[in-house]
Amino acid sequence: MRVLIYLLPVLLALSQAHADPKLSLRDIFTSDERIRSHGYPAEVHEVVTKDGYVLKLFRIPYSHKLNNENEKRPPVLLQHGLFSNSDCFLCSGPDNSLAYLLADAGYDVWLGNARGNIYSRANKLISLKHPKFWHFDWHEIGTIDIAAMIDYILDETQYEQLHYAGHSQGTTVYLVLLSERPEYNAKIKSGHLLAPCAFFDHGRSAVFRWFGPLVGTPGTVWNQLLVDTELIPYNNLVNRLADNSCGSGSPYESICKNGFLMFANGGYENINLTSAQLLIETHPAGSSSNQGIHYLQLASSHEFRQYDWGTKKNREIYGQDLPPDYDLSKVTAKTHSYSSQNDALCGPQDVDTLVAELIHLTEDHRVPLESFNHLDFIVARNMKELVNDLVVDRINGYEGR
Numbered sequence: 001m002r003v004l005i006y007l008l009p010v011l012l013a014l015s016q017a018h019a020d021p022k023l024s025l026r027d028i029f030t031s032d033e034r035i036r037s038h039g040y041p042a043e044v045h046e047v048v049t050k051d052g053y054v055l056k057l058f059r060i061p062y063s064h065k066l067n068n069e070n071e072k073r074p075p076v077l078l079q080h081g082l083f084s085n086s087d088c089f090l091c092s093g094p095d096n097s098l099a100y101l102l103a104d105a106g107y108d109v110w111l112g113n114a115r116g117n118i119y120s121r122a123n124k125l126i127s128l129k130h131p132k133f134w135h136f137d138w139h140e141i142g143t144i145d146i147a148a149m150i151d152y153i154l155d156e157t158q159y160e161q162l163h164y165a166g167h168s169q170g171t172t173v174y175l176v177l178l179s180e181r182p183e184y185n186a187k188i189k190s191g192h193l194l195a196p197c198a199f200f201d202h203g204r205s206a207v208f209r210w211f212g213p214l215v216g217t218p219g220t221v222w223n224q225l226l227v228d229t230e231l232i233p234y235n236n237l238v239n240r241l242a243d244n245s246c247g248s249g250s251p252y253e254s255i256c257k258n259g260f261l262m263f264a265n266g267g268y269e270n271i272n273l274t275s276a277q278l279l280i281e282t283h284p285a286g287s288s289s290n291q292g293i294h295y296l297q298l299a300s301s302h303e304f305r306q307y308d309w310g311t312k313k314n315r316e317i318y319g320q321d322l323p324p325d326y327d328l329s330k331v332t333a334k335t336h337s338y339s340s341q342n343d344a345l346c347g348p349q350d351v352d353t354l355v356a357e358l359i360h361l362t363e364d365h366r367v368p369l370e371s372f373n374h375l376d377f378i379v380a381r382n383m384k385e386l387v388n389d390l391v392v393d394r395i396n397g398y399e400g401r
């Protein structure tokens, strides 16, 4: 565990040196191939944002088990967490993963990919090699990317509303979008927040202790060094390391588990190791350092607010010394929260704070199993019964099914 933390900066430096911006998706088993390998139809769509990012959306338009391509299939958008991508809703296979469960329940399932991850690494206006490419964080993913995906899906499907489910950062961007652009509430039929993250006063994860004060304060050396770069880039080196330590029968299995631990820090009692190993093949999937820095800022400030650029720049950008808060009372769409006791990143007390601020929240569900942690929402053996079935059930309720 400790070793991994000491190694991380070295890995980061090495991986930067070896970062290959031309890395092609041909080498990767992509989400659409994964979907087809499970027997389902798959489509690939591209959405270009107003600032030029080309985002890849994967789609399971219907289920081959239902043969329902000519029936009404309400759209659902699934949005991944930090360092992740659309594979996170597929890796436990048709019997357990949310994307397939929804397809089999008769929905038109769309899988989003945020700017900067392996599937969304292009911009019509800025080169991937230019630091400006990485000048964004989850504020832009929420206000620009998710908005663009929603508009695209509604246009393609000719529906006026869709259902949304997000994990971790996928919940943050939902809250950012609906508080900053409240007109989008009308486009959400229901929202499902798995391991919701907005406040970080009580995070138990080592990540906060080790990096929080260093990186989360504007103007520190670490902050200057890291701003506008790619954080843990997806490339062959980082990937092979992860893959080798997590491959089945690997002598480094404990490193793999501890790697998960470092971020989730909640134990691995529930983990489906096969699923985790598949997931590792396309993770960490690439994100801007600013996304991580912004989260650490929340941990230091105890506020859910916009990126802190330091007083001088804040005045220029926001017209005030401190960044403005996200106004969660503006989230009026029907929203369900699913959180767990053993979440070291976005734990129960921080969920209490969030729930208190979300005055229009429809449901505050707490997973009853004590050991369930942050990553269990995407890799646990028991996530179907404990979480995914509930989500499908709630969405069915809204559709009168």
Ligand SMILES: *[C@@H]1O[C@H](CO)[C@@H](O)[C@H](O)[C@H]1NC(C)=O
Pocket: 091, 092, 093, 095, 096, 272, 274, 275, 278, 380, 381, 382
């Ligand atoms: C674990 O993951 C594997 C690989 O996707 C999948 O085939 C299996 O059904 C999963 N098992 C459970 C109980 O989630």
